[in-house]
Amino acid sequence: MDARKHYLSNFTDLQWDNIEHLLVKPKCGKGRQSRTRELCNIIDVLFYLARSGCAWRMLPHDFPP
DSSP states (O other), X not given: OXXXXXXXXXXXXXXXXXXXXXXXXXXXXTTOOOOSSOHHHHHHHHHHHHXXXXXXXXXXXXXXX
16 A cells, blocks of 8 residues: 555555455456556545545545545
């Protein structure tokens, strides 16, 4: 994980370890680009949105674009 601000809605390392195996792994090969963002950061953003009820445009600036 990177060094961005911690939010109350962020997953802990233990929570992430418990769900990581359920998410789609990136495939190598034709037609698929490699991920440019860490999946744990994207999950944190989604939970922040669900928890706070804020609009997508109002996300804090330290979240990935």
